[in-house]
Amino acid sequence: MIGLDRVSRTFPTRDGEVTALSDIDLRVDKHEFVAVIGRSGCGKSTLLRLMAGLLAPTSGTVTVDGAPVRRPRADVVLMHQLPALLPWRTALGNVMLPVEIRRLPRADHRVKAAELLDAVGLTGFHHRHPYELSGGMQQRVALCRALIQQPRVLLMDEPFSALDALTREELATQLQAMHMSAPATTVFVTHSIAEAVLLADRVVVLSTRPGRVRQVLDIALPRPRSFGHSAHVAEAAGYVAELHDLLLHD
Amino acid sequence: MIGLDRVSRTFPTRDGEVTALSDIDLRVDKHEFVAVIGRSGCGKSTLLRLMAGLLAPTSGTVTVDGAPVRRPRADVVLMHQLPALLPWRTALGNVMLPVEIRRLPRADHRVKAAELLDAVGLTGFHHRHPYELSGGMQQRVALCRALIQQPRVLLMDEPFSALDALTREELATQLQAMHMSAPATTVFVTHSIAEAVLLADRVVVLSTRPGRVRQVLDIALPRPRSFGHSAHVAEAAGYVAELHDLLLHD
Amino acid sequence: GDSGGGSSSGDKVTYLTAFGAVGRDAFAWVAQEKGYFRDAGLDVTIRLGAATGENLKVLAAGQAQFANLDLTGTWILAGKGEYPDVRAIAAIHQQTLVSIVSLAGAGITTPKDLEGRKLGAATGSVNQLLFPAYAKLAGVDQARVTWVNAPPAQLPALLASNRVDALSTFLIGAKGLEKAAGGKKAVVLPYSAYLPELFGNGLIAPLAITRDQPDLARRFRDAALKGLAYTMEHPQEAAEIMKKAQPAADITAAVGEITLMAPYVKTSGVIDRQRVAAEIDTLQKNGLIPPGLTPDTAVDFALAPAG
Amino acid sequence: MNASRPVLPVAGALAAIGIWWGATAVFGIRPLFLPAPPDVVAAFRAQPGYLLCETGATLLETVTGFGLAVLLGLLIAVTLTASRTLERAALPVLVALNSVPKVAVAPLLVVWLGFGPRPKVVLVLLICVFPIVVATMAGLTSTPSELGELSRSLSASAWQTYVKIRLPWALPQVFTGLKVAVSLAVIGAVVAEISNPSGGLGAVVVLSGMSFDTPLAFAAIVLLALLSTALFYLVVAVERLLVPWARAIAG
Amino acid sequence: MNASRPVLPVAGALAAIGIWWGATAVFGIRPLFLPAPPDVVAAFRAQPGYLLCETGATLLETVTGFGLAVLLGLLIAVTLTASRTLERAALPVLVALNSVPKVAVAPLLVVWLGFGPRPKVVLVLLICVFPIVVATMAGLTSTPSELGELSRSLSASAWQTYVKIRLPWALPQVFTGLKVAVSLAVIGAVVAEISNPSGGLGAVVVLSGMSFDTPLAFAAIVLLALLSTALFYLVVAVERLLVPWARAIAG
Ligand SMILES: Nc1ncnc2c1ncn2[C@@H]1O[C@H](COP(=O)(O)OP(=O)(O)OP(=O)(O)O)[C@@H](O)[C@H]1O
Numbered sequence A, B: 001m002i003g004l005d006r007v008s009r010t011f012p013t014r015d016g017e018v019t020a021l022s023d024i025d026l027r028v029d030k031h032e033f034v035a036v037i038g039r040s041g042c043g044k045s046t047l048l049r050l051m052a053g054l055l056a057p058t059s060g061t062v063t064v065d066g067a068p069v070r071r072p073r074a075d076v077v078l079m080h081q082l083p084a085l086l087p088w089r090t091a092l093g094n095v096m097l098p099v100e101i102r103r104l105p106r107a108d109h110r111v112k113a114a115e116l117l118d119a120v121g122l123t124g125f126h127h128r129h130p131y132e133l134s135g136g137m138q139q140r141v142a143l144c145r146a147l148i149q150q151p152r153v154l155l156m157d158e159p160f161s162a163l164d165a166l167t168r169e170e171l172a173t174q175l176q177a178m179h180m181s182a183p184a185t186t187v188f189v190t191h192s193i194a195e196a197v198l199l200a201d202r203v204v205v206l207s208t209r210p211g212r213v214r215q216v217l218d219i220a221l222p223r224p225r226s227f228g229h230s231a232h233v234a235e236a237a238g239y240v241a242e243l244h245d246l247l248l249h250d
Numbered sequence C: 001g002d003s004g005g006g007s008s009s010g011d012k013v014t015y016l017t018a019f020g021a022v023g024r025d026a027f028a029w030v031a032q033e034k035g036y037f038r039d040a041g042l043d044v045t046i047r048l049g050a051a052t053g054e055n056l057k058v059l060a061a062g063q064a065q066f067a068n069l070d071l072t073g074t075w076i077l078a079g080k081g082e083y084p085d086v087r088a089i090a091a092i093h094q095q096t097l098v099s100i101v102s103l104a105g106a107g108i109t110t111p112k113d114l115e116g117r118k119l120g121a122a123t124g125s126v127n128q129l130l131f132p133a134y135a136k137l138a139g140v141d142q143a144r145v146t147w148v149n150a151p152p153a154q155l156p157a158l159l160a161s162n163r164v165d166a167l168s169t170f171l172i173g174a175k176g177l178e179k180a181a182g183g184k185k186a187v188v189l190p191y192s193a194y195l196p197e198l199f200g201n202g203l204i205a206p207l208a209i210t211r212d213q214p215d216l217a218r219r220f221r222d223a224a225l226k227g228l229a230y231t232m233e234h235p236q237e238a239a240e241i242m243k244k245a246q247p248a249a250d251i252t253a254a255v256g257e258i259t260l261m262a263p264y265v266k267t268s269g270v271i272d273r274q275r276v277a278a279e280i281d282t283l284q285k286n287g288l289i290p291p292g293l294t295p296d297t298a299v300d301f302a303l304a305p306a307g
Numbered sequence D, E: 001m002n003a004s005r006p007v008l009p010v011a012g013a014l015a016a017i018g019i020w021w022g023a024t025a026v027f028g029i030r031p032l033f034l035p036a037p038p039d040v041v042a043a044f045r046a047q048p049g050y051l052l053c054e055t056g057a058t059l060l061e062t063v064t065g066f067g068l069a070v071l072l073g074l075l076i077a078v079t080l081t082a083s084r085t086l087e088r089a090a091l092p093v094l095v096a097l098n099s100v101p102k103v104a105v106a107p108l109l110v111v112w113l114g115f116g117p118r119p120k121v122v123l124v125l126l127i128c129v130f131p132i133v134v135a136t137m138a139g140l141t142s143t144p145s146e147l148g149e150l151s152r153s154l155s156a157s158a159w160q161t162y163v164k165i166r167l168p169w170a171l172p173q174v175f176t177g178l179k180v181a182v183s184l185a186v187i188g189a190v191v192a193e194i195s196n197p198s199g200g201l202g203a204v205v206v207l208s209g210m211s212f213d214t215p216l217a218f219a220a221i222v223l224l225a226l227l228s229t230a231l232f233y234l235v236v237a238v239e240r241l242l243v244p245w246a247r248a249i250a251g
């Protein structure tokens, strides 16, 4: 579904070029859930923006469905690392933005938007503006805005970073359920190794400066998975430890 | 050192008032390290902004050193949940901002700023502007900007939220070392229970809507502590489990 | 644009032209260039004037000591008590040059033809104020004439574009109008045909000068009139002298003006008391000024050449 | 704070009038140059109907021209920011055209458009449009990069990007342009009326100036100032209504 | 893209000239109303030295007045945004004063300040200062709340807050004001010169108008347009130099 072929990306700066990503080869299959982990600044966001068609690779090619990605596609949705909410719209209005832009039926999606906001714990905050919401609340609004589009490819950049441990677990569990019932091809950047192990079919570990694929780990655990209370707790802990070591010895 | 006396804070909104914090009684002693945890939107940021003198309580009083807080004090430093970097200054320039504003000796602090940036892993990025940095890098610059002030009271709002697990651990460990060698009175909002247990003398658990102090837990572990590799691993795990339960049954 | 003389000796005075730098004002630059001012012990700075009212304000504010102004306009204002503290010290145009100007083919050959037509004039100019008197004498039903106000510089374009049928303006502008209208001949109906007692431009000074420094005024008057005499004799050279000081001036138009105004100029600058009295009488009879103005409060006859 | 609402501006106005009055008295300035406030009030009270009627004429021209300028200005700004090529080719021409002094254009407009209100409306339009274009362009090109990426990643059409994201974001800056433009609008109307004094307060200024009735001229100028201030605060009110969020996110 | 750098603006200018020329030819417009480009070029070539010298005079007045307006405008804006009370009291007066038509003020300035360059510089100042004030105030009050909190929590003095945070943040919007103001500056100089034609391109316009030399007037107007455009792009260049980050964070 998504293919990266010897992809590199550099940024020009005043004192020479910075190589964010170098020589990335990666395939994400249809309906697959791939988690990406790596140290801060290793190029995770850059990777997602390449897949989303927001950045062009300096060399190599990025394809979706075999077609080179030249610009953003309607069936690929990126949830940005920052909430990027429109300050003049309420929470609900922000979630409805893609619906309006893609000209989807409004009435249906309004109901769905409200359901999504309730599901992430924002009952009672539908009509608040972003500046009236806490950081974590804003991030959840952005999450709803991505989910309402039901894209074929979902790219998420640290979607839970501003959330407390428990909300994070709840939302990760919901995301897993959604992925099982109606799977979208998902690339999920996270800082939480446990989250990656919970959600992903495969975990891609990036090394730092320049960002390269250090290792790809298959998570062979049955679904639904859960945090620490399942029969496979030992296996899961093993994956976590392995990923931890991989990051540590970058 | 810091005292909150029956403090409440409400925000006016179009459809009535929202109570962010209600009836908070809290004392933070000199050189104490207090961690605050709670679900997203429970009022953690509001709490810190009250202590920093950026918000006035709707009722009750906030004191630092026995004096009511009416405006920001020079000896209290808040690290905001957002990086809030000046886009026209480089990383180093941003770290130097408080030095310039407080008219501290520049040359000395320039060296110190560079050391701090190196310590958080930003070697080679001193002269980059914020838009050339990744999200986690920006947050680390903001951290350095808070630390360079060597305040008597340090208020940190999710300082590591944009960082990967390992960088987080490293920085938490460094923060612990700093606190041991030159202790500042610290209030530390975090989403990571493990981090709270690692760093704090006491952990304050807030409940949601309205935010109240649900429980205050003393962490009676010897320092220096570490993540999972110490002699007290079982005790630490016990604290983590207890806090987890407290949050879960909010 | 500063035409101040090179010599630093002599009394410093500022002189305002009547209307920018056109033919009727050329004599000032001639007097400057030929050294008449210098010979009279004057160090004159020539400033470009605008409308009568603005020039009067500048005189009143003490920013200039002498000006070339429309005497009739000045006296109307003085008569209304708006600005009594100035005195004429010489006449440049013995009769008013105000005229009705239209283009050949517009069908305006007599004053009577103006009925039912649109007439343009400079906003608030004396031309309009004088028209009722003119109309009465010329037998025109002034109620049937429509007036349109416009800034002076805009008038030719209005006529040339047929936005108005005729203008009330100085006849010496007729040459320029012909040029503007693409060579069409101008038809000129001077007010002086019916109102011969009205004066045109003249030299004016504030009372403070005429009363307290009559010698200065006399020296200035004589030097300026000498320039005027030379100008009337050598229109081409006068225009060229002006052009040298004011490159935006147009030689052909200036020569045309000087030639056209010649019949109305007496280089002696004489102001006849009887005619001043007659003019004041006409102005009062037509309700343009209340009673009160006398020839002696309009003209300083000690300074004005008597013949 | 709230009790002082109308007090402060009134105090400011009174202070200004006081300074003016004091100056005329202390320096003994003649009414011809600068009439004292009572002279001006007297001039107004002599013919209030006439003055108010002319105020209405000026208001109509101003508002019509300003309204057209807003439409045209937004259109130009959107067009120029939509295409970098177009901007580079057209902006210099626009700047050059704008710098042609309107005072010089006014007579030509009468020649072309006649004596009615049209040349006046057009002059108002001409004088207003540039600040609106410049401010709107600045606003449209200041969309934060994350919002820009958002709209691109939503595959929003150019039109949608403008309507849903860039234009709302630009609104606070558009209003900067509108505030500057609205006060120029009144000036534009007056310039046109001075050049073609067939009505409006500009005509009052120039005609009374010609007849040396400076108090009447000042009465007209005071009315112009009031008109302009009222329109300015009307724009401010519309801004408060349309972009309350801008003040909420500013600190 | 880079190769086309000078091509595009030149193409735009040529297109504009083409339209102008075509219009004069097709509609048979007489040079009195609108001279064709060759007439204007001829008028320029007849006395280039004179015209360039007058351009210099206008330039000097414009730049001096504009420079003073920048200083004064920033000062006023900082003062008014520093105190809400002051703003509420003084802004209406400022708006009212600004709406007094400058054309009406020009003759008075001559009366008060004489014939030298002073009344012209003052008129430029008067006409420029308002857009700068409005835009700077808008910029200064748009500091994002997190930066506002940052400076408050650093206990920055009012002066430091302005110099280190609010003013740099406002710079892009200040430049919006400067761009509008600089083109008004030229107009202000011309208005002053028209009312007191003792030098400068405005004097050329009015004097050549008096002697019906429309091509010369247009040569002066074209020079004015060039002057204004050059100053505008100078401001743009300074903006690029001072606020490169603004374009970097916009998307
Ligand atoms: N516009 C840019 N200009 C210059 N350098 C850039 C730019 N964008 C990214 N970089 C650099 O590219 C590298 C990777 O950045 P990226 O944002 O992809 O990191 P990341 O893995 O998402 O980090 P984080 O976890 O902190 O968000 C960093 O070193 C960053 O400095």
Ligand SMILES: Nc1ncnc2c1ncn2[C@@H]1O[C@H](COP(=O)(O)OP(=O)(O)OP(=O)(O)O)[C@@H](O)[C@H]1O
Pocket (backbone or CB within 6 Å): A131, A132, A133, A134, A135, A136, A137, A162, A163, A164, B011, B012, B013, B018, B019, B020, B038, B039, B040, B041, B042, B043, B044, B045, B046, B047, B081
């Ligand atoms: N300016 C405001 N206007 C209205 N409501 C506000 C405002 N600021 C905060 N709130 C409300 O106060 C509550 C607490 O917000 P706060 O930002 O303190 O939460 P938090 O604990 O920091 O959350 P997070 O972990 O998501 O950052 C939230 O319900 C929020 O909606």
Ligand SMILES: [Mg+2]
Pocket (backbone or CB within 6 Å): A044, A045, A046, A081, A157, B134, B135, B136
């Ligand atoms: Mg990132």
Ligand SMILES: [Mg+2]
Pocket (backbone or CB within 6 Å): A134, A135, A136, B044, B045, B046, B081, B157
């Ligand atoms: Mg928070």
